Structure formats: structure tokens, C-alpha cells
Amino acid sequence: AAALDPETRRLTEERDVLGPAYRLFYRTPVHLVKGEGAHVWDADGTEYLDVYNNVASVGHAHPRVVEAIARQASLLNTHTRYLHENILKYADDILSTMPDELNRIMFQCTGSEANDLAVRVAQAYTGGEGVIVTAEAYHGNSALTSKLSPALGTAQDLGLTMRMIPTPDTYRLVIDGKPASACTAEEFGGWMAAEVRKAVADMNRHGIKFAALLADSIFSSDGVYPDPVGYLQPVIDTVHELGGVWIADEVQPGFTRTGDAFWGFERQEIVPDLVTSGKPMANGLPTSLMAARQEVLEPFAGSIPYFNTFGGNPVCMAAAQATLDVMCSEDTMGNAKRVGAIFKQAVTDLMPAHPCIGDVRGAGLYIGCEIVKPGTKDPDQAAALDILETLRAHHVLTSVCGRFGNILKLRPPLVFSEQDVDWFMSAFTDTLQELGL
Ligand code: PMP
Numbered sequence: 001a002a003a004l005d006p007e008t009r010r011l012t013e014e015r016d017v018l019g020p021a022y023r024l025f026y027r028t029p030v031h032l033v034k035g036e037g038a039h040v041w042d043a044d045g046t047e048y049l050d051v052y053n054n055v056a057s058v059g060h061a062h063p064r065v066v067e068a069i070a071r072q073a074s075l076l077n078t079h080t081r082y083l084h085e086n087i088l089k090y091a092d093d094i095l096s097t098m099p100d101e102l103n104r105i106m107f108q109c110t111g112s113e114a115n116d117l118a119v120r121v122a123q124a125y126t127g128g129e130g131v132i133v134t135a136e137a138y139h140g141n142s143a144l145t146s147k148l149s150p151a152l153g154t155a156q157d158l159g160l161t162m163r164m165i166p167t168p169d170t171y172r173l174v175i176d177g178k179p180a181s182a183c184t185a186e187e188f189g190g191w192m193a194a195e196v197r198k199a200v201a202d203m204n205r206h207g208i209k210f211a212a213l214l215a216d217s218i219f220s221s222d223g224v225y226p227d228p229v230g231y232l233q234p235v236i237d238t239v240h241e242l243g244g245v246w247i248a249d250e251v252q253p254g255f256t257r258t259g260d261a262f263w264g265f266e267r268q269e270i271v272p273d274l275v276t277s278g279k280p281m282a283n284g285l286p287t288s289l290m291a292a293r294q295e296v297l298e299p300f301a302g303s304i305p306y307f308n309t310f311g312g313n314p315v316c317m318a319a320a321q322a323t324l325d326v327m328c329s330e331d332t333m334g335n336a337k338r339v340g341a342i343f344k345q346a347v348t349d350l351m352p353a354h355p356c357i358g359d360v361r362g363a364g365l366y367i368g369c370e371i372v373k374p375g376t377k378d379p380d381q382a383a384a385l386d387i388l389e390t391l392r393a394h395h396v397l398t399s400v401c402g403r404f405g406n407i408l409k410l411r412p413p414l415v416f417s418e419q420d421v422d423w424f425m426s427a428f429t430d431t432l433q434e435l436g437l
Helices: 004-019 063-075 085-095 111-126 185-205 232-241 294-301 314-329 330-348 381-393 418-434
Strands: 032-036 039-042 049-051 104-106 130-134 161-164 210-215 245-249 274-277 288-293 357-363 366-371 400-401 406-408
Touching: 032 288, 063 314, 085 104, 085 130, 085 288, 104 294, 111 210, 111 245, 111 274, 111 288, 111 294, 111 366, 111 381, 161 185, 185 210, 185 232, 232 245, 274 381, 288 294, 288 357, 314 330, 330 357, 330 366, 330 418, 366 381, 381 400, 381 406
Parallel strands: 130 161, 130 210, 210 245, 245 274
Antiparallel strands: 032 039, 039 049, 104 288, 274 288, 357 366, 366 406, 400 406
């Protein structure tokens, strides 16, 4: 802490009041005060490139969203026990982006709450309790969802009704003697479906009835595994055959992020039973959703009242509406596809000169870059962390994901431009050179 400037040191020390559970990024924490598009500024006026933020989905401080929030806040903000246009208009507009089967929607404040509700809905519908997640998944911080989040590192405390299946690691897995990267979608999906079958058999042996698979279709915290497209079909078919439902967690792949479709499940051409999302939905206001097929929702909603004081309030709905409108008018899906492809190719092109890059994968503006020990697939977390710190020194912000914390997670606001890619690539090549990687 001695190397910190006085203001950074003061704020860092004052954070003691928040207790030790909160973790900051970087050895020298970043103190941000302002943002615009994919750029943020610290208290000293230094500009940074934001290659991490999927909360400011349509860009930091987007004027249309700011204006919508201010306008509604100056009129009325209240809970959801009264009629209001905003929630109904938004419900209509967001459901129109989904397949017709998904025709009911409820609003919350966080992704955790949305997943928590979806699990309860799935349990009421199936009469089961058991939930399957992948080995490095993160689905929330509530009492229920934290037990469905192995990424928290609390696997030994996980609930008795939860089962884990392996990460669908297309880089390292070998299936029946064949590298996963060489498998067809059908073969890879068949392997994953068999894992679901094993997990349900184990539940049943313990007297637990299967309720749901809770999974995001790009397996973001597992380490970013969006391909091959189609591999989830056999998995979801098996979930249904075994009497369960699929809760598609769209916190990460939803809202045009993958560039191929508005929703991650749409990219996989599957209609889920329940959909949850949050983070990118209202450009930073705490807003989340759970969409459902009516028949799936009915057993829960028909008997248990649900009240969420802030969920769906007029200001949050105004922010969500403006965010959705901007996604359409500025074609964030097209941008994610176009700029994402350029970005992924540019990082891939570094591989021959920098053997620490073992794999580059992703969809749209969600790219995972594996940092490994050269010539092997051994994860190199120390090198990945050195890269993060050096990128920060070059005023580029990002982070890592995956079991070994060695996968650079490149997930900028959806308005990331080609110039932003150039800025990143120049900082990244300098970083690799400086580190001798
Ligand atoms: N699901 C996924 C896939 C997430 O990435 C997150 C948050 N990172 C959540 C759920 C929980 O969302 P929240 O932090 O809004 O509760």
C-alpha cells in the first residue's frame, strides 16, 4: 500500500468498513469517476479502455438512457402494486424478442433473484428438487443460488440436491479418444447429455427428483465455450426426457452480446422453459427478469404470491426500455458480430508469435483467450495475472475466468469500435513483449 498515492490509499483504507468479502481488481486499485462509450476515466483524468463491462451494455452514461432515467425519476418512482405503463410496455417489447412460447415475464433487481425465482418455479412445475449446474458456474449470491455456484469455491458446502456436470471444455476434453475440438456438435452434445443422465441417476439414487438444468449457453464463468453451435440440443432433449426443465441463464449471453442473435439460447436454436437475465438489461440500473412458458409458471404463480419492492419499478423500466431501444436503433447485435469477429481474429493472429496463447474462442463481443505454458495446454494463471496487471498499466481494463483463472475474459460494452480493438491490440502486444511472453 506504500506505493499508492494518498487519495487511493485513503479510499482503500476506508473500504475496511465494507468488510473483507468485497474484492477489488488490481494491485493498485482503479478509482473511476466518469465513463462514455467503452471508455472510463479515473480521478486523475486518465482515460482507460473498458474491455470488461457488460453492465454498461450500450456504453457508459448513454445519453438516451440517462435522459429516460432522469425524466421518470422526476415524475414518479414507486413499487409495483399500482398500474403503470412502463412495466407493461417493456414486458411486451422484451417478450417480442423471444419465441412465442415464452409469454410470461416477471421482474426483479438482480440476476441472483431471477435465478432464485426460476429455480422455485421449476421446482413447483416438476415437483422435483434437484438442480444441475456446470463445474465452474456462477448463478448468484442468494442462499439458494450461491449453492448453485461452484465458482464461489464452496463446492463442499453445496446443497444436497445440487449436482455438477463437467465444464464443456472444448479445448482440453478428449471424448472417446477424440479431442473435443474435433467433435461434431452432436458428438459433443451427446457426451454432455450422458453427463446429465449420470447426474440425474445419482439424484434418483438419493431419493431426489430432478427439476432443472441451470446453464448459460456460452458457459461464461466456466471459461467461454459457445461452440460448436447445436451442442446443447441433445442436452436439453435429455433434460426434458428425464422430466426436468432448462433455465437459460442469459445474464452473460443475452441482449445481443453474441452478435448472432438477441439471446444466447436463440443462437443454439432451442426454446428454453425459463429464461433469466439482469446485468446488461438497464445499462447499470439494478433490473432483472424471469421469462417463462405460461404452463411452466402456472403451478408456482397460481398458488404463491410474489412481491418484489423494487423489481419492475417505473425508473428501472424506463432505463430498460431506453437500453432496449438503443440496442435496436444502434444495432448492437450487428456491431457485436462485426467488431467481435475483427477482435477475435486479431487476438488469434498473435498465436504464432506468442505461444502463451493456447486458444482463442468466443461469440460476438465475448472472447476467451487461454493463457498456457508454451507448447502445452497447462493453464498459466500467474502469466494471466501478470498480463492483467500490465494491461492495467497500459490503461486497459479486463479480467480472467475459468477454473484455473487463466482465461482472459474480453467482454467490452456492446458499442466497442474497431479503434477500440486497435487500442487493445497495441496494449496487448506491448504487454506480451514486456513480459517476454
Ligand atoms: N448468472 C450469471 C451467469 C452471472 O454471471 C451473474 C453475475 N455475474 C449472475 C447470475 C448473478 O447476477 P447478480 O450479480 O445481478 O445477482
